[in-house]
Amino acid sequence: MSAANGRETGNVEGRxxxxxxxxGTGGGMSQELIAELIAPRLGSVHRGRMEDSAVLGIESxxxxxxxxxxxxxxxxxxxxDIGKLAVCGTVNDLAVSGAMPRYLTLAxxxxxxxxxxxxERVLDSVxxxxxxxxxxxxxxxxxxxxxxxxxxxxxxxxxxxxxxxxVELGMGQVSPGDAVIVTGWLGNHSIxxxxxxxxxxxxxxxxxxxAPLDGLVWNLLEEHPDQVHCMRDVTRGGLGTVLNELAxxxxxxxxxxxxxxxxxxxxxxxxxxxxVNPLYLANEGCLCLFVDGEAAAEIVETVRLQPHGRAAEIxxxxxxxxxxxxxxxxxxxxxxxxxxxxxAELPRLC
Amino acid sequence: xxxxxxLTNDLQYDLVNKNEDRRAAVxxxxxxxxxxxxxxxxxxxxxxxxxxxxxxxDPRAERYDGxxxxxxxxxxxxxxxxxxxxxxxxxxxxxxSGFYETDLDERLKELGVDTVAITGxxxxxxxxxxxxxxxxxxxxxxxPSDAVVSAREEDxxxxxxxxxxxxxxxxxxxxxxxxxxxxxxxxxxxVAIP
Numbered sequence: 074m075s076a077a078n079g080r081e082t083g084n085v086e087g088r089x090x091x092x093x094x095x096x097g098t099g100g101g102m103s104q105e106l107i108a109e110l111i112a113p114r115l116g117s118v119h120r121g122r123m124e125d126s127a128v129l130g131i132e133s134x135x136x137x138x139x140x141x142x143x144x145x146x147x148x149x150x151x152x153x154d155i156g157k158l159a160v161c162g163t164v165n166d167l168a169v170s171g172a173m174p175r176y177l178t179l180a181x182x183x184x185x186x187x188x189x190x191x192x193e194r195v196l197d198s199v200x201x202x203x204x205x206x207x208x209x210x211x212x213x214x215x216x217x218x219x220x221x222x223x224x225x226x227x228x229x230x231x232x233x234x235x236x237x238x239x240v241e242l243g244m245g246q247v248s249p250g251d252a253v254i255v256t257g258w259l260g261n262h263s264i265x266x267x268x269x270x271x272x273x274x275x276x277x278x279x280x281x282x283x284a285p286l287d288g289l290v291w292n293l294l295e296e297h298p299d300q301v302h303c304m305r306d307v308t309r310g311g312l313g314t315v316l317n318e319l320a321x322x323x324x325x326x327x328x329x330x331x332x333x334x335x336x337x338x339x340x341x342x343x344x345x346x347x348x349v350n351p352l353y354l355a356n357e358g359c360l361c362l363f364v365d366g367e368a369a370a371e372i373v374e375t376v377r378l379q380p381h382g383r384a385a386e387i388x389x390x391x392x393x394x395x396x397x398x399x400x401x402x403x404x405x406x407x408x409x410x411x412x413x414x415x416x417a418e419l420p421r422l423c
Numbered sequence: 424x425x426x427x428x429x430l431t432n433d434l435q436y437d438l439v440n441k442n443e444d445r446r447a448a449v450x451x452x453x454x455x456x457x458x459x460x461x462x463x464x465x466x467x468x469x470x471x472x473x474x475x476x477x478x479x480x481d482p483r484a485e486r487y488d489g490x491x492x493x494x495x496x497x498x499x500x501x502x503x504x505x506x507x508x509x510x511x512x513x514x515x516x517x518x519x520s521g522f523y524e525t526d527l528d529e530r531l532k533e534l535g536v537d538t539v540a541i542t543g544x545x546x547x548x549x550x551x552x553x554x555x556x557x558x559x560x561x562x563x564x565x566x567p568s569d570a571v572v573s574a575r576e577e578d579x580x581x582x583x584x585x586x587x588x589x590x591x592x593x594x595x596x597x598x599x600x601x602x603x604x605x606x607x608x609x610x611x612x613x614v615a616i617p
Contacts, residue, residue: 270483272518274556339559342589346551 085110086189094185097217107215110189114196115179118203119210127211129176133235137172139163140231146421148195148225150269151276153283155228156198158357158423161285162308163232164206168290169304169360171242172234174206180214180229187225195226206285208232238294244322246302251391252369253329254362256289256382257282259312259336260354264343266422273346278339282381284358289379293362296375300365307359308423310414313352315361316399317413326398329389329411352401353414355422366390425563425608428469428536429460430521432543432550434506435474437492437499439544444574449544452572456542457505459570459596466603469534470511472502473521473543473553481517519549522556531562538563538608540599541591542570547582558590563610567596 085106095102112119121127141162148155160177167174179199183192203210261282268276286306293301303323305315312334316327336344336351344351358381364372369387376382389402399411433439439449460470476495477484484491493500495515502513516525531539539562541554550571554564566586573579587593592611594602602608 271552272516272520272523273552274520274522274559276523278559342555342585345589346555346585 086193090189092183092185092187092189092192092217094217094219097183097215103215107213110193111196111213111215114193115200115203115210118200118208121210121212127176129211129233131175131233131235133237135236137167137170137234137236138231139166139170140229141166142227142229143423144224144227144421145266145423146224147266147269148191150266150281152280154195154198155226156195157202158283159228159230160199160202160206160208161283161357162423163230164202164208164285164287165306165358165360167232167234168287169242169306170234170236171238171290171294171304172236173291174208174232174234174287176211176233177203177208178212178214178229178231179210181216182223182227182229183215183217184223184225185217185220192226195228202285206287238298240299242301243303244319247319247323247325247363247391248302249325249391249393250366251302251363252366252387253316253327253389253391254364254369254373254376254385255307255312255335255359255388256286256362256376256385257335257356257359258340258384259307259334259356259359260340260344260351261337262357263311263354263419263422264340267347267419268343273343275339275343279337279343282356282358284381286358286360286381289376289382290360292379293372293375297364297368297372300368300372301362302365303363305361307356307361309355311351311353311355312361313350313399313411314414316411319361319363320397320399323391324394324397325391326393326396326400327389328392328400328402328408330402332404333386333388335384335386335388352411355419357423363391425538425606426535427538427540427565427603427608428471428531428534429463429540429542430527430553431460431470431472431502431506432521432541432553433475433545434472434503434543435493435500436503437487437497438475439503440499441487441492442574445544448572448574452569453505455569455596459542459567459600460506460508462600463540463603464508464510466600468603469536470508471527471530472507472511472513473527473549474500474502474513474515475549476500476515476517478517520552520556521549522553522560528560536562538565540565540567540570542567544572545578546571546573547578551582551586554586554591555589558611563608564591565599565608565611566591566593567599568593570596
């Protein structure tokens with residue numbers, strides 16, 4: 074068997090087609106799994122030296138660090154899998170901080186009996202996503218637990234990014250007059266995953282938006298270095314949660330227009346059928362940007378030129394400082410509060 | 424000339440007998456439904472029964488008080504006798520939509536079907552998802568309002584409204600039979616989301 078980079082990956086699958094407890098004990102089978110399958114499968118994005126820690130070069134005075142765990146069910150979906158998600162989720166969290174993603178760790182928790190062939194698929198996705206995002210996997214860990222103690226595979230990734238910008242990004246930079254831009258269709262990841270779980274028939278029309286957005290962010294920051302004030306990754310809890318966190322953190326009122334929200338027709342159909350609000354559905358490749366209001370039209374055009382930004386829209390603005398609130402205006406002129414979501418979110422979407 | 428097929432959903436002993444509400448709702452709809460199926464068979468319209476089969480290893484399959492209904496080969500999984508006739512087709516499915524990971528689409532295409540009349544139980548779950556999936560796959564979707572059933576009327580009313588808004592023509596069985604006889608089956612036209 075050979076990995077995509079042409080290196081031999083040994084015949085771990087031939088000897089042990091399923092993950093066994095001994096693959097995680099640190100003994101010979103663990104070493105075999107790592108040396109003959111995981112490292113070769115990751116190919117050139119893997120820079121680990123199999124030592125106790127990785128010693129890394131950094132070309133900036135400041136770094137950004139983030140960590141996330143991925144437990145999505147199902148682990149394979151229409152246009153991605155848990156491996157792609159584990160890279161993109163962490164890369165995007167670094168990117169929205171204005172950091173250039175450089176390094177990732179990769180920790181795998183595997184269920185006894187998990188097929189090696191599925192692990193190979195996941196590792197291939199990790200390699201491809203890391204390659205696109207230009208991040209190196211510099212350290213890792215593999216544990217195995219008994220059948221039933223987890224569901225197939227859980228992944229944790231920790232990301233390190235270099236912060237070269239002098240202009241700060243963050244909630245503290247947001248002020249009245251800023252425009253709010255959403256870079257992609259809202260809710261597609263949630264609906265895609267839910268449709269696969271339940272066989273609802275929407276999964277072929279609504280794909281997950283899971284994608285690394287570091288390229289989009291860097292293009293944006295190069296083109297508009299001073300006009301972008303804050304960026305947030307729209308993941309669990311959806312846009313409604315991101316806006317409420319921003320309103321609380323910055324002490325501002327945000328107003329959005331329902332009609333301007335980028336919602337795919339099929340997603341609106343599914344949400345209406347399921348009785349869920351797209352405002353609170355999760356994405357895995359969508360950003361919410363707070364930008365200089367006067368530059369917003371130009372910025373949204375910059376975003377739309379990017380492959381993962383074609384659906385970008387200006388959806389509202391920061392209207393005043395003082396009251397922390399989010400309001401949504403309807404086409405008919407009505408206005409309603411966008412409340413904080415408490416605990417009603419669907420589980421295991423990422 | 425439209426080539427129509429009737430799809431029924433989940434008209435199986437275990438599922439219909441889940442509770443008294445379902446039994447009563449199905450009992451009320453059975454005379455009209457069986458008459459409709461007979462008239463469509465007489466017009467050479469294919470009847471395809473979508474048969475939900477729960478897999479033992481599916482953690483999401485709904486259990487009834489701890490037991491798994493409609494398992495493969497069980498009596499409870501059978502299509503109820505009053506709805507089944509010689510020449511009908513049964514397509515096994517494992518999820519809500521009849522198209523999801525089944526060969527329904529291929530079978531319908533082989534028959535030259537371009538219009539599906541989606542019927543059965545329950546309107547707000549399997550009828551709704553099969554209708555949406557069929558619509559996305561390019562079928563003209565019709566839902567006969569008196570050939571679908573839900574345990575609760577309000578669920579049925581809401582589902583029919585959703586279907587009418589997004590993907591299906593809603594008409595009665597009487598109207599549909601007449602339309603097939605006259606070769607004037609209506610085409611659903613997409614309505615913009617308000």
